[in-house]
Amino acid sequence: MSETGRTVPDMNEPLSRYDVTVTVAGDDGSRPDLDLAAFAVAADQAAWRRSASIISAHLANGIISVVTVTAPDRYAAVAVARAVVSDALNRQALSSSHSADDCAQHRAEPAA
Secondary structure, eight states, rough: OOOOOOOTTOOOOEEEEEEEEEEEOOTTTTOOOOHHHHHHHHHHHHHHHHTTTTEEEEETEEEEEEEEEESHHHHHHHHHHHHHHHHHHHHHHHHHHHHHHHHHHHHHHHOO
């Protein structure tokens, strides 16, 4: 059997665990208008898809999330943490727009 070397040179550093804090606030500095329970579910799912975990605190002026990531370096950990929170916000925005469309459709339908 032939011996194979590393395919990527100098990639023998172990992964480290990082806790990355991400703060989200609205344009005017207030907390975004979100369904907090739905945000928590979406954030948990987004973190799970990236092998991370998330804890969020919902304050009057924003949302503070701590995303725990195993990554090769701090830059990669920050990228994953930002992606987790971004996905959660996008899913929340999509679900709230769908429910607003559903409500509008139900209001537009005549009663039988």
